[in-house]
Amino acid sequence: MSLDSSSPGLAATAATAALAADGLSVRYGKRLALDGLSFTVATGSVYALLGPNGAGKSSLVRCLLGEQRPAAGRALLFGGDVWRERARLLAEVGVVPEEPDAPPAMDAGQLLRFCSRLYPRWDGAGAEKRLARFGVPMNVPFGRLSKGQKGQVSLTLALAPAPRLLILDDPTLGLDPLARRAVFEELIGELADRGTTVFLTTHDLAAVEGIADRVGILRGGKLLLDEELESLKRRFRRISFPPASPSAADRAARLAALEPVAVAARGFRTEAVVARWDEERFAVTGPGNGSGSGDVEVSALSLEEIFLALVGGAGGSGEAGTIGGAA
């Protein structure tokens, strides 16, 4: 899938997708927070958007909720322009904000009653059970709840209308590990069978790895990557080899064919993360093809390691651009 601009193909996909960005740009003065972003989230999938702080994730979420007008392009929910039809489209969307923003004077019961009047469907009993399960008191003002309780109230308010799409903006930010796990288990447990589409931004990469179907990595307002998680994990590998051997320069040159995104010296060895792992090609062109091949070690990478290699590693420190492209 092409990621760098809107196209007729993307427009067609966007019209049927649960969520899409079509050439989306957001500008704050001279600074470009989102730069012509285009991607789609298929109905029923779980999409995790990753990115360092300041990458433009919050701007993107605000655009997707129709809170911010893009400088160019469109944000689409269920094929509709969310800036123009926000109130109608959000009737099918549950939202968990980055910072719990419910009115501090209202207690959970009041919040449930208020929101129940706004949605066409509302599972009030389920919501109350859910809050009880997590020990959230119904009559304590929202402002006095703990951070974890606030997060649970926000998630409850997002789930109660049985939304077709759930947008979660870093929902575990500031939560302890137990609370974080509870949030993601909830998502897996409750949404897996419903076919609800989930769009999630998070820094909790380990948790995402267990639930996401597709991953996008945003940096500097551009998508570095937008790919099925399985495919992503298949093509990224870490290759370690001794650098001091006579053929080291030759090996490094051969790595180029595997698209190294990060190369670093680790003690007496050189480690490279490659974005185009191919066992056959590696056998022919990789650093293991030659003398001392027994020294070469190849290992799979976690999502967090891939993310760090792309965003935090040497390969990721260059100018933002598209990496890979397999969909």
Next chain:
Amino acid sequence: MRGFTAVFRREVAERRLLFFLGLAGCVPLFLPLVVPSYLRADELRAVSAYLLSGIVAGVLALGLGGSVLARDLAERRLGFYFARPLSGWAIWAGKLAAALALSLGVGALVLLPALLFEAGARSDLADFGAGRVLLTLALLAALVLLANVVSTLVRTRSPWLALDLTAAGVLWLLGSYAAEGLLRAGMATVAVTFNSRLDLPLRALLAASPVALTAFLAGSAAQVLGGRTDPRRGHRLLSLILWGVLLAGALGLVGYSRWLLAATPADLVALGRVLPAPTGSAVAVQGPAAHRGGYWPTFLVEPKSGRFSRLFPASQWNGQETVHFSADGRWAAWLEPQDLSRTGPTVLFRLDLTRPGARPLPTRLTFAAPPSLLALSPDGRRLAALEHGRLTVEEIGSARLLAAVPVEPAYPWESRLLFEDGGHVLYFRTGTVGWRLRSPGIDIIELDVATGRTEVIGQTPPVEDSSSPEVSPDGSRFFVHQPQAKLQLFRTRGAVLEAELRSSAQSSGFLADGRIFTLEAAGETGAAGRQLTLLSPDGSVLRRFPFPGAHALRVGGEPSPGHLVLGIATHTVPSVSDGLEHWESRLLDLTTGESRSLGRGLLPMGAPSAGPGSAGSRLFQRSGGRLVRLDLATGRERRVAGRPG
């Protein structure tokens, strides 16, 4: 609507404790009150309840208006609403309507006990009327919006705040500039005195209020509907719309006030006051201008050339002329307010009528309040003024005080002040001083400017309470009307009674040379037939001129020696200005008694004392409020003021 209701209910429910404030607010009304002697306890309770209710409602409108939206936006809580299926309109309107309803509801709650238990309060409310209730509602809504807008501008901490401050400064300048024009046109006086010219400030208010309300309403709505949770974008939209509408409105108001003041004599639709100079052709004209909401401009017009000057004289409350001419016809002088609110000091302005192109210039003479009486010396170089029990004479050019003496002031409507010559001032003081009758007659006080001494040079026998002396142009004689159709003519010096005429005079006056005329009915009251009687300066009858078919007569001055301009109503006319087509002007030969017609539909407008040297004897009113100068030899008319016919 469902969204609006949900937001509205939520906002009200969140602040429901305010209703307890309302209940607490009415408690003081039931405490024992210290009641002033001039008020009854129930009246005091009713007044206090209304006052407290108004204060509570106003404070809440400002407080809630400033917090319901702006605080949520600043604390990034507005996203809670925008993440729900709620339209921007429902969020904006629901929150502001709740603020309005809360301030109104709590205010009403404060008032409720008084309405239940005090009959006076109920009748006050009934007197208040539905219109004023709506006005109160609009005022509260305006307070909510104002607080909302100001709070948003301040809380968003956007760099646009600098632009807001600049725009506010520009708005202030434009508003001041426009207000200056409206104040010069007498808006403040009109507003304070509630006279029939209230139309003008009402128009300005009617035009400005909806514009301001629209600006706040549209700006506030755009900030939420267009800016949503983006404070900077919201601020930008708010500023653009708010200042755009307000500045456009202010420019419109500036244009209106400039246009208002740009009225010319040709815009007058009626003649309110026409005052010709005793010598020369200048004439001061005042009247309502077309389409200008009751604005009565004053002009000094030179009929021959058509040149005119706009005057902004201080309002006259005492029946005195607004413009004073020197006897030689060179100078016109008048008072203008120094402070445009017209509550501060007044400045003497003057214009040299002999210099073509001269402009009105302020002199160095100022008065804390408009003097009750003013007089200009025959050469126009000195000014006599009666103010605060002091008679002063000052040299206008140098502002040098030539004389100042204390005098007991009298009712200015019935008193007169004039220069006998350059060195002596005559003050005809009637008996009423303050609100009591001091003396039943008229005192004639002479001030010698050189010595600064005053002397009572005459004191008349008792005169009718409301009689005011009619003084001859040279000040040597005066007469008063007495009961039983008696007209008494006095010589000024010594107040010597020279003649007592049995006269049913309806009108009388002095001609330029000191002769006297009286106009009276010739037959039965109400029937046609009028008579003009000409008397010598000492009161002997010179000749009677009967006009058998006349229903009314009017003397217009003496354009040439021995000839008098007369207006004759050939039908019954309800007032002078009505039915102009029934008036015919004639030139009466005082020697032969013959007269020739000057034209029909012409009414003489000059003063009877306008002599051959004054253009006043040639001024006439045509229908449509036009003032024309008639060439008596050729019959050619030149329009001085009024719209083209």
